[in-house]
Amino acid sequence: MKSLPGALALILAAAVVSSGCTPSSADTVAAQPAAASTAAPAPAPMAASFVPPPEAAIPAGPLGEVIRQGRAIFTDTPTHARAYVGNDLSCSNCHLDAGRQANSAPLWGAYGLYPQYRKKNGRVNTLGERMQGCFRYSMNGKAPALDSAEMVALETYAWWMAKGAPVGVALKGAGYPKQGFKPPRPPDYARGEQVYAKNCALCHGSDGQGQQVAGRNVFPPLWGPQSFNWGAGMHQIDNAAAFIKANMPFSRGDTLSAQDAWDVAMFMDAHERPQDPRYGGDLSETRRKYHDSPMSLYGTEVNGHLLGSSPARP
Ligand code: HEC
Numbered sequence: 001m002k003s004l005p006g007a008l009a010l011i012l013a014a015a016v017v018s019s020g021c022t023p024s025s026a027d028t029v030a031a032q033p034a035a036a037s038t039a040a041p042a043p044a045p046m047a048a049s050f051v052p053p054p055e056a057a058i059p060a061g062p063l064g065e066v067i068r069q070g071r072a073i074f075t076d077t078p079t080h081a082r083a084y085v086g087n088d089l090s091c092s093n094c095h096l097d098a099g100r101q102a103n104s105a106p107l108w109g110a111y112g113l114y115p116q117y118r119k120k121n122g123r124v125n126t127l128g129e130r131m132q133g134c135f136r137y138s139m140n141g142k143a144p145a146l147d148s149a150e151m152v153a154l155e156t157y158a159w160w161m162a163k164g165a166p167v168g169v170a171l172k173g174a175g176y177p178k179q180g181f182k183p184p185r186p187p188d189y190a191r192g193e194q195v196y197a198k199n200c201a202l203c204h205g206s207d208g209q210g211q212q213v214a215g216r217n218v219f220p221p222l223w224g225p226q227s228f229n230w231g232a233g234m235h236q237i238d239n240a241a242a243f244i245k246a247n248m249p250f251s252r253g254d255t256l257s258a259q260d261a262w263d264v265a266m267f268m269d270a271h272e273r274p275q276d277p278r279y280g281g282d283l284s285e286t287r288r289k290y291h292d293s294p295m296s297l298y299g300t301e302v303n304g305h306l307l308g309s310s311p312a313r314p
């Protein structure tokens with residue numbers, strides 16, 4: 001366990017304040033008119049980003065309890081859903097500001113888009129099944145049952161956050177902004193390494209292992225045994241590039257060039273991480289079945305190393 005140098009603590013404090021994670025900025029959010037949650041349900045054109053109801057609008061009583069439980073699981077998954085988590089991450093490490101932030105696959109953007117057909121498993125997935133996927137891959141864990149208390153709480157939290165949003169519509173700010181997002185030149189490992197050293201290592205560590213204080217992540221790891229596994233969406237370069245471009249460096253989203261975002265995404269996704277749980281004993285066969293895309297480096301050789309051949313062990 002490393003201790004957090006004073007300067008980093010300051011950076012974190014500044015970053016957290018400006019990202020809207022603290023009680024004080026939650027007040028700011030609560031002060032906005034809660035138009036979206038009370039407006040008539042007439043589906044509005046989706047020009048403006050949907051505004052989820054403020055935290056303070058979570059109702060009292062048994063429904064509110066479950067919404068709060070869902071929020072707790074989402075923002076501190078290792079504590080509140082321990083049995084299902086195989087790494088140090090929380091859902092909100094990738095779905096920022098407790099799942100509220102536009103362009104980081106916010107829950108309000110996801111809720112109305114499910115059930116949805118997914119190529120990844122070749123069938124229609126409910127929202128619960130989609131969340132199970134994030135447990136299995138992003139959290140490198142195992143999925144809670146669809147009718148478990150954990151899953152009910154997560155779905156209830158998502159439902160609450162999407163209150164007033166139209167159903168079956170891709171809202172502005174939903175998902176990661178991947179559409180038409182291409183790099184001018186093919187992503188490059190060596191350039192990505194430089195972008196990383198300059199823009200990311202301060203928080204995520206030059207070894208990519210993040211920083212922990214008292215056994216808890218202050219900055220989450222980007223590869224290695226405590227990171228997302230080889231089956232996770234974030235291991236695909238296009239997903240990672242879109243997430244990074246919109247959201248990283250933390251609190252300074254949209255400051256990297258498109259090229260830098262793609263290069264650093266490629267660099268990050270060219271490191272070992274826990275094995276894909278669908279691995280069948282043969283790397284090239286597993287690549288052919290599940291990773292047959294230029295966006296996945298799994299089973300390919302980068303920098304003299306065959307990725308997936310010596311997966312990190314938690
Ligand atoms: C390592 C990063 C990471 C973590 C941790 C993570 N996710 Fe995700 N999640 C993703 C990515 C990547 C996607 C795909 C987004 C896309 O395709 O635009 C995604 C998609 C989703 C979606 C669908 C979003 C949509 O708009 O269709 C939901 C719901 C979701 N995650 C819930 C969760 C929950 C619940 C947890 C915690 C148990 C979690 N995620 C943890 C990266 C992560």
Ligand code: HEC
Pocket residue numbers: 011012015089092093094096097195196199200201202203204218219220221222228234244248249250256264265268
């Ligand atoms: C100021 C500190 C800081 C800097 C600089 C920074 N990050 Fe992050 N990063 C964070 C924090 C904090 C989170 C988790 C966000 C949360 O939980 O709200 C995060 C989350 C992530 C995640 C998703 C979670 C995971 O561990 O997989 C990725 C990927 C990521 N950062 C990549 C990068 C990249 C690439 C750069 C450089 C371009 C970068 N970050 C720069 C602080 C930082």
